[in-house]
Amino acid sequence: MTWTIVLAGASGYGATYVREIAELEARGLVRLVGLCDLQPLDGDARRQFGDRALDARLDRLLAETRPDLAVVATPIHTHLPLGRQVLEAGSHLLLEKPPAPSAAEWQEILTLARSRQLSCQVGFQSLGSGAYARLAELMAAGKLGEIRGIGCYGAWSRDAAYYRRAAWAGRRELNGVPVADGALTNPFAHAVATALALDGSTGWDDIADLETELLRVRDIQVDDTSCLRLRTARGTVITVAVTLAARTPAEPVIVVHGTQGRAELHYTRDLLVLDGQSEHHGRISPLRNLLTHLDQGAPLQCDIASCGAFTRVLEHINATPAPRLIGERWLAHESDGPQDRIHIPGVEAAVRASAERLATFAELAEPWAV
Ligand SMILES: NC(=O)c1ccc[n+]([C@@H]2O[C@H](COP(=O)([O-])OP(=O)(O)OC[C@H]3O[C@@H](n4cnc5c(N)ncnc54)[C@H](O)[C@@H]3O)[C@@H](O)[C@H]2O)c1
Incomplete structure (x- = not known):
């Protein structure tokens, strides 16, 4: 199946996901339906995905594109607000590490994912x-x-x-x-x-x-x-x-x-x-493992x-x-x-x-x- 995906954070470490999503898209495994970033796309991301929806507001992008899953590769203190928007929109979540900057925020994401029966993978790629x-x-x-x-x-x-x-x-x-x-x-x-x-x-x-x-x-x-x-x-x-x-x-x-x-x-x-x-x-990347989890029920590397x-x-x-x-x-x-x-x-x-x-x-x- 081809999973629709949104990426929040397209440069910095997010550039790794830009490259990986382009590869997975070429193999028909995912289709990137939108990018969220506060900055304009840089050269690489623009070349790969300049034709896709780009929005600085993730909640609006999620409402427009309704992706199966979203990757959040933004600064640590934005993980809870952005992760919450993803889960509330009904999408599975791949959250970069560390998952949250406090125990209360980690617990809130975990509780929300469980209550919505959505998967939440954390990007500890090791x-x-x-x-x-x-x-x-x-x-x-x-x-x-x-x-x-x-x-x-x-x-x-x-x-x-x-x-x-x-x-x-x-x-x-x-x-x-x-x-x-x-x-x-x-x-x-x-x-x-x-x-x-x-x-x-x-x-x-x-x-x-x-x-x-x-x-x-x-x-x-x-x-x-x-x-x-x-x-x-x-x-x-x-x-x-x-x-x-x-x-x-x-x-x-x-x-x-x-x-x-x-x-x-x-x-x-x-x-x-x-x-x-x-x-x-x-190695199997956190994103690839999440797709196998969604496709075939493989255990998440880092729930x-x-x-x-x-x-x-x-x-x-x-x-x-x-x-x-x-x-x-x-x-x-x-x-x-x-x-x-x-x-x-x-x-x-x-x-x-x-x-x-x-x-x-x-x-x-x-x-x-x-
Ligand atoms: N797994 C790894 O090996 C690894 C390595 C480096 C960083 N990281 C993690 O990746 C995450 C991002 O780190 P970084 O150094 O790339 O951060 P960064 O400050 O470079 O930001 C990454 C991108 O997110 C965008 N952004 C910032 N706030 C946003 C918001 N509110 N909404 C949408 N986009 C926003 C920025 O414009 C930028 O394009 C962090 O959680 C970090 O710990 C993981």
């Missing part, structure tokens, strides 16, 4: 990776032995321009509404969600306790260098140590420490390393209901005092101007050590963290 599925299967079958813990490390670099690109970038809140654009809740949200999913701990009540160390190197409201440690209800310790202030960026890794084996999931690369042996896998534990982490971070600014003496600056980069010398080793030892930055006695 959960559609064959590498993730294989590792989850091995863990569930006890092939790694008892799981001693799951540690994730990530070290990226974001320059000053990254935080200037949008009014919501680096914000906890904007005009009184929560945004939650911290390192753990946005850029490295996949790490948190994927580690929880590997443990089978995706529900709100699946977390027994959690602690965070939230730090920042810039004049922003949120954390850019962070360590999360939690214990799930089944007793697994999970740590996620990340930074956006690395000198030498590298793709993030989730390390599963089992009594009979060690696995490394490179979740952005669909790569699984099992006791030193590499396996490369493919909004399975973002409960992730949202509990996010809510905990929202309630934590503002991240602490790391002292200037621990920082190095690469240049001035819009490309200004700040890094914490040694942070790459620190996040890695956290994942290996399931330790916090303070326990590792990182001088910039204590």
